[in-house]
Amino acid sequence: MRASGFPKIMYGGDYNPEQFPRDIWDEDMRLFQMAGIDIATLNVFSWSLNQPDENTYRFDWLDDMMDKLHANGVRVCLGTSTAAHPAWMARKYPDVLTVTGDGKKRKYGRRHNSCPSSPTFRHYAGIMAGKLAERYKDHPALLLWHVNNEIGIRCHCDNCEQAFRQWLKRRYGSLEKLNQAWYTKFWGHTFYDWEEIVIPSGLSEGLSGGNSDQTAFQGITLDFFRFNSDSWLECYLIEYRAIKEIIPDAIVTTNFQGNGTYKPLDYFKWAPYLDIAALDIYPENHTPESYMALRYDLMRGIKDGAPFMLMEQSPSVINWKSVNPMKRPGVMRIRSYQAISRGAESIMFFQLRRSLGAYEKFHGAVIDHAGHENTRVFRECAQLGSELKELGSLLLHSQTRSRIGILFDWENWWAVELGGGPSAYMKYLDQIQKYYDALYVNHYSVDLLHVNSDFDAYDILLAPMLYMVKPGLAEKLEKYVENGGTWVTTFYSGIVNESDLVTPGGYPGELRKLLGIWVEEIDAMFPDQRNTMLMQQKLGPLEDAYECGLVCEVVHPEGADTMAVFGSDFYKGSPALTRNRYGKGVAWYAATDPSREFMEIWLKQLCDSKGIEPIAAAPPGIEVTCREKGGSRFTFIMNHSDERLSIHTGEQEQKELLTGISVQGEVQLEPKQVMILHSHGAAN
Ligand code: GLA
Ligand code: ZN
Numbered sequence: 300m301r302a303s304g305f306p307k308i309m310y311g312g313d314y315n316p317e318q319f320p321r322d323i324w325d326e327d328m329r330l331f332q333m334a335g336i337d338i339a340t341l342n343v344f345s346w347s348l349n350q351p352d353e354n355t356y357r358f359d360w361l362d363d364m365m366d367k368l369h370a371n372g373v374r375v376c377l378g379t380s381t382a383a384h385p386a387w388m389a390r391k392y393p394d395v396l397t398v399t400g401d402g403k404k405r406k407y408g409r410r411h412n413s414c415p416s417s418p419t420f421r422h423y424a425g426i427m428a429g430k431l432a433e434r435y436k437d438h439p440a441l442l443l444w445h446v447n448n449e450i451g452i453r454c455h456c457d458n459c460e461q462a463f464r465q466w467l468k469r470r471y472g473s474l475e476k477l478n479q480a481w482y483t484k485f486w487g488h489t490f491y492d493w494e495e496i497v498i499p500s501g502l503s504e505g506l507s508g509g510n511s512d513q514t515a516f517q518g519i520t521l522d523f524f525r526f527n528s529d530s531w532l533e534c535y536l537i538e539y540r541a542i543k544e545i546i547p548d549a550i551v552t553t554n555f556q557g558n559g560t561y562k563p564l565d566y567f568k569w570a571p572y573l574d575i576a577a578l579d580i581y582p583e584n585h586t587p588e589s590y591m592a593l594r595y596d597l598m599r600g601i602k603d604g605a606p607f608m609l610m611e612q613s614p615s616v617i618n619w620k621s622v623n624p625m626k627r628p629g630v631m632r633i634r635s636y637q638a639i640s641r642g643a644e645s646i647m648f649f650q651l652r653r654s655l656g657a658y659e660k661f662h663g664a665v666i667d668h669a670g671h672e673n674t675r676v677f678r679e680c681a682q683l684g685s686e687l688k689e690l691g692s693l694l695l696h697s698q699t700r701s702r703i704g705i706l707f708d709w710e711n712w713w714a715v716e717l718g719g720g721p722s723a724y725m726k727y728l729d730q731i732q733k734y735y736d737a738l739y740v741n742h743y744s745v746d747l748l749h750v751n752s753d754f755d756a757y758d759i760l761l762a763p764m765l766y767m768v769k770p771g772l773a774e775k776l777e778k779y780v781e782n783g784g785t786w787v788t789t790f791y792s793g794i795v796n797e798s799d800l801v802t803p804g805g806y807p808g809e810l811r812k813l814l815g816i817w818v819e820e821i822d823a824m825f826p827d828q829r830n831t832m833l834m835q836q837k838l839g840p841l842e843d844a845y846e847c848g849l850v851c852e853v854v855h856p857e858g859a860d861t862m863a864v865f866g867s868d869f870y871k872g873s874p875a876l877t878r879n880r881y882g883k884g885v886a887w888y889a890a891t892d893p894s895r896e897f898m899e900i901w902l903k904q905l906c907d908s909k910g911i912e913p914i915a916a917a918p919p920g921i922e923v924t925c926r927e928k929g930g931s932r933f934t935f936i937m938n939h940s941d942e943r944l945s946i947h948t949g950e951q952e953q954k955e956l957l958t959g960i961s962v963q964g965e966v967q968l969e970p971k972q973v974m975i976l977h978s979h980g981a982a983n
Contacts, residue, residue, distance in 0.1 A: 302695070303606045303608070303645075303695065305442070305645065306692060307337070307690070308639060308643070308644055308695070309338040309608075311339050311648070312340060312650060313339075313343060313648065313650040315650065315654065316652075318654055321363075324364070328367060328370075328373075330671075330677070331373055332371060333672055334684045335681060336373060336651065336665070336684060338647065339368055339373050340378055340647065342377055342380045342431075345360075346384060348360065349380055349427065350385060353388075358431075358434055369439050374442035378448065379424070379428045379431060379444065379538050381413070381538065382411060384420060388423065394418060394419050396413075396414065397413070398454055398500075400453070400455055400500050400501050402500055402502040404456070410448070411449060411451075425538060428446070428539075429542070429544070431542075432546055443549070443550035443551070443575070444542055444552065446538045447534070447535065449554060449555075449556035450535060450556075453527050453563060460497060462530060463522075463526050464493045464494070466526045466530075467522065474490055478490060480522075480798040481798070482518060482798075482800060485516070499513060499514045499523045513717065517717040517718070517719065517799040518798045521713055521799055524563065524713045525565070528563060529568075531564060539572060551574050554577045554611060555579065555598070558582070558591070558594050559578035559598050560594060560597065566597075567709060567749045570601040575602070575606065576605070577598075577609075577610040577645075578598050580612050588634075589739040590732065591634065592739055593739075593747070595607070596699075597707060598642070604699065605642075606644040606695070606696065608645040609645055609646050613631075613649060614631055615663040616662065618659055618661040619662075631676075633971045633973050636935060637922065637924075637935075640924040646687065649662065650663075650664045664676075694926065697931070698926060698928065699926055699927075700925075700927060701744040701746040702757055703744070703745045703757060703760075703906070704745070704747070704748040704756075705731060705745055706748055706760065707731060708767070710769075710797065711764070712728065714799050715764055715766045721791070721821045724849060725850065730764045730892075734761050734902070741902075741906075742917055743902075743913050743914070750769055750775075754775065754776075754779045755779070755782075758784065759786075759911065760779060760785070763789045764790070764792060765810070766792060767794075767797060770796075772809075777812070777881070780884035780886050785909060786886045787887040788814070790818075790890050790891060791821070792888075793806060793810035793814075794806055805818070806819075806821075811857070814886050814888045815856065815857050815859035815877070816879070819853045821852050821853075822852070822853070829847065830851050830865050830868060830875075831846060832865065832875040832876060833866045834863050838901065838904055845863075845896065846893075846894045846897075847891040851865055852891065853870045853873055854874040854875075855873075859879035863875045865891070887905075916946075918944050921937065923936050923946070930979050930980055931979060932978045932979075933976070933977055934948075935973065935975050936948070936976065937972075941970045944968055945967045947964065947965050950963065953976040953977060955975065957973060
């Protein structure tokens with residue numbers, strides 16, 4: 300597993316000094332020093348500055364800034380500046396401009412506006428990355444690379460259409476195979492020539508209005524999504540390789556958007572090409588902590604447990620919602636520690652100094668328009684900066700250990716939500732989050748895994764809504780359970796193959812043997828409708844009945860035990876929850892969406908049966924996580940609530956790293972207080 304290569308938890312963020320006169324630069328250096336800032340992301344949106352016309356490159360401002368940062372002890376996360384193409388480029392080479400899902404060719408403007416298939420974009424982006432690498436390869440400030448920015452726009456232009464056809468040729472080899480995979484006999488859509496294939500858009504479909512990415516053929520849409528994710532990965536790799544050619548051991552990454560769960564890009568597929576995963580996170584004040592927790596666990600999961608970067612967050616407000624409240628005192632700090640507690644080795648902001656004009660002038664920043672250090676936000680940033688300095692390298696490379704894994708698969712996510720199924724209310728992320736939350740609330744440590752990950756280290760594996768079963772997965776799961784694993788899945792699983800073609804012979808298709816059931820029908824419920832689950836077998840402290848909703852499936856056991864049945868409707872008495880013993884393990888199936896209360900107790904039962912202990916017992920409002928390294932164990936205790944709460948820390952005396960005080964037994968935490976307890980002699 301690759302370490303981050305950082306000397307400490309890096310602290311800083313996006314810095315756009317090109318927007319300010321140079322006398323401000325020196326003032327910034329002073330303020331960075333005060334705030335403990337030791338990393339600045341430069342050059343994210345400076346393409347037009349660096350390349351004012353086709354043949355001119357100039358980096359004088361960047362040279363000066365790199366030197367200045369170095370002189371002030373600040374390392375650089377160097378952007379490649381390709382996140383917004385220059386105006387001259389769009390005018391001269393309109394192929395860089397994207398086409399929307401309703402077929403409109405965009406004009407110049409905004410950022411993240413380049414077509415991933417544009418030869419111009421690819422050519423000049425590669426040149427720019429190479430020039431930057433050549434110029435700064437020996438610069439002492441350079442720490443890592445940030446390619447482009449929040450990559451992922453979908454384009455529907457003619458170049459993309461051509462590239463899509465090429466991608467399909469590579470994937471299928473023959474039109475016969477493509478027609479089969481896309482089920483084109485439906486509505487008479489057989490293709491006889493690759494040139495007949497059109498890129499999905501509202502011009503031919505308009506399934507979700509005019510501006511559409513989708514067709515009525517889920518197989519086509521799925522391939523378009525795969526193609527788009529791959530096209531952007533290719534663009535990323537052009538820059539990545541240009542850098543690596545000159546600096547083979549460069550640390551190269553890009554910042555994942557959508558809080559790490561950005562639907563259009565399959566980040567698991569990108570992971571091998573990221574030297575460290577990095578995400579931007581923009582929760583709202585009311586966003587539950589478990590929402591971020593899941594996403595941090597996912598960022599750790601995409602690189603098999605390696606540390607990741609929190610690349611961008613706001614120190615306080617954002618500016619892009621209709622209402623943008625401030626982060627309350629202490630919230631930025633505690634949420635930063637939350638990221639660290641789950642594997643982040645950088646805490647970075649968008650942005651270090653607030654712009655004076657244009658779209659983001661009201662976005663939060665470490666240095667506000669007032670321009671000095673006497674602000675609440677600056678003080679809070681400076682406090683965290685000094686704490687991170689104090690922590691030094693102590694927490695680096697520590698690992699999270701989990702015996703519970705949750706499968707997460709982008710392609711399955713796309714497929715589940717492409718429509719035409721029993722209910723548009725079935726949302727993949729919601730289900731993943733719901734199962735995650737049921738474990739989170741009891742402080743279990745969980746890893747997010749890919750279907751290709753190694754399952755063996757996990758005692759319990761959850762795979763909610765495993766609608767798409769990729770080749771070899773069913774056998775892999777069978778082996779996992781046979782060898783003693785506990786596997787949990789739900790309704791709407793085992794339905795299709797990777798082309799979204801139904802596996803014939805009865806649901807859950809390839810998973811039928813392992814689950815020991817046949818699902819005959821799927822009933823969808825309106826959001827306010829409920830059925831009940833009546834427990835048939837004593838399962839720990841579970842009561843006799845629980846509510847359920849969303850979907851109810853009509854299940855016939857084929858060897859599985861019926862653990863609960865539906866309480867009403869014509870399928871009353873048929874299984875709502877089954878358990879199949881298979882080899883040395885068990886495979887569970889929830890044929891409906893149970894209440895949260897049920898899930899918490901049920902999953903706790905499963906953990907108990909496997910001897911999996913929560914990290915700690917803690918009241919609601921307190922989050923507890925644990926990281927280990929060598930013989931050291933770091934327990935993070937975070938009181939996210941607005942009340943004073945207490946927790947039992949065990950009889951062993953432990954050092955609290957933020958205060959240096961030793962603690963033992965029952966301790967009290969003030970609202971938003973964080974403790975990091977350090978003990979030696981890690982458990983097992
Ligand atoms: C993301 C982008 C930044 C900025 C912020 C605003 O982090 O990468 O450039 O636009 O969002 O929240
Ligand atoms: Zn395009």
